[in-house]
Amino acid sequence: MVMKLGRLAVAVAASLALMVGSSAGAPVVRSHNQAWPERVVLREPMGLYSSVVSAGFVYGVVSLTQRPERGPYRLERWSLLSGRVRKGPLFSVGDISVAAGEVWVFGLTGSQSRLPHLFEVDPGRLTITRTLALPKPSYANPVVAIPAARDRSVWIGSYRTLRRIDTRTGKTLGQTRVPAHLAVWDLALDPSSRHLYVALATEAKGGASGVTVLEYDARNGHLLARAAARPPLSYSVAGAGLTAVPGGVWASFRTGSEGLTIHLRQHDLALQPPPTTRIASTPPNGLFHWVMSASTIYGGDALWQATDGGIVACLNPATGKVRARERVPAFHEPGFLAVDPTHHRLFGLEAAGLVQITPPAACWR
Numbered sequence: 001m002v003m004k005l006g007r008l009a010v011a012v013a014a015s016l017a018l019m020v021g022s023s024a025g026a027p028v029v030r031s032h033n034q035a036w037p038e039r040v041v042l043r044e045p046m047g048l049y050s051s052v053v054s055a056g057f058v059y060g061v062v063s064l065t066q067r068p069e070r071g072p073y074r075l076e077r078w079s080l081l082s083g084r085v086r087k088g089p090l091f092s093v094g095d096i097s098v099a100a101g102e103v104w105v106f107g108l109t110g111s112q113s114r115l116p117h118l119f120e121v122d123p124g125r126l127t128i129t130r131t132l133a134l135p136k137p138s139y140a141n142p143v144v145a146i147p148a149a150r151d152r153s154v155w156i157g158s159y160r161t162l163r164r165i166d167t168r169t170g171k172t173l174g175q176t177r178v179p180a181h182l183a184v185w186d187l188a189l190d191p192s193s194r195h196l197y198v199a200l201a202t203e204a205k206g207g208a209s210g211v212t213v214l215e216y217d218a219r220n221g222h223l224l225a226r227a228a229a230r231p232p233l234s235y236s237v238a239g240a241g242l243t244a245v246p247g248g249v250w251a252s253f254r255t256g257s258e259g260l261t262i263h264l265r266q267h268d269l270a271l272q273p274p275p276t277t278r279i280a281s282t283p284p285n286g287l288f289h290w291v292m293s294a295s296t297i298y299g300g301d302a303l304w305q306a307t308d309g310g311i312v313a314c315l316n317p318a319t320g321k322v323r324a325r326e327r328v329p330a331f332h333e334p335g336f337l338a339v340d341p342t343h344h345r346l347f348g349l350e351a352a353g354l355v356q357i358t359p360p361a362a363c364w365r
Helices: 014-018 276-281
Strands: 028-030 038-043 048-054 057-063 073-079 085-091 095-099 102-108 116-121 128-133 144-148 153-158 161-166 172-177 182-189 195-204 207-217 223-226 241-245 248-254 258-265 289-291 294-299 302-307 311-315 322-327 338-340 345-350 353-357
Touching: 048 095, 057 095, 073 102, 085 116, 095 144, 116 153, 144 182, 153 182, 161 182, 182 207, 182 241, 195 241, 195 248, 207 248, 241 294, 248 294, 258 294, 294 338
Parallel strands: none
Antiparallel strands: 028 038, 038 353, 048 057, 057 073, 073 085, 095 102, 102 116, 116 128, 144 153, 153 161, 161 172, 182 195, 195 207, 207 223, 241 248, 248 258, 258 289, 294 302, 302 311, 311 322, 338 345, 345 353
């Protein structure tokens, strides 16, 4: 799962390889650098608050007001091949994801009650399949849904509850509570679908602080490991974004105006290279120690990272060794990244819309 640090979110499914040939409107080709050429493949619709790409379509939640952060929102779907638009139902919440072949619209309502809602939507008909009740949080922590591959189920994290849902029936397959005084911040499932990683924040009056990372058995919800609450995890202001890879998980978190990206090993969540325990006392280097924001994703046997200022890199997911690195203007404010390993392309968002980047051959294994 990608660390969410911006207003827009993009996640591209494996079927993305089928979709980008022609797109709605003429693609804008830009040649800021020859090593990582980029182009805009779909311009951002007005009022778009969040979006996700899957199987040749962009699913977007569009605000009906002049302020995208405020609802009500309408779910819309755009074809990247024909540009055709289909409009769906209205929602009071504005976050969106694709998991286990379904579209999920979720978030906290803007009302005084701040109640969390999660809606399962049929991606073809754009009709609501079911609405799931979620526990009311003590603060505005994220509501997260992610896929548990192969078996058509999702893990949902909300406040202090982790719940596994069968998307075909809506039946709860398993449920667990996180430790006391902690609340779910982010979730990530490893490529084998056997290990669920959870980033939690400590509840504080009016908000949250710090970060704890737990590892669960994704099949039965049993707790397997807990990361030690010492540097560098103790530097987190609140929560962390997680990206699971074979053999472990990468965590990115703010330490103030700066932030860190670290690697934790599977089974015991021990800190792995690079040696980020010393980074907090050194100047930001733009990669593992960055300024303002960063995002990561796994795909094509690489960990991809974008940091504030437009630095994009591909890394060995097990060691953190940089395979290639470049400054890409499209990511001067890191958007989410997405990977098409079949055609060796990378996708993300900038102000103009959905951007395609072609990384060098060194990135791919």
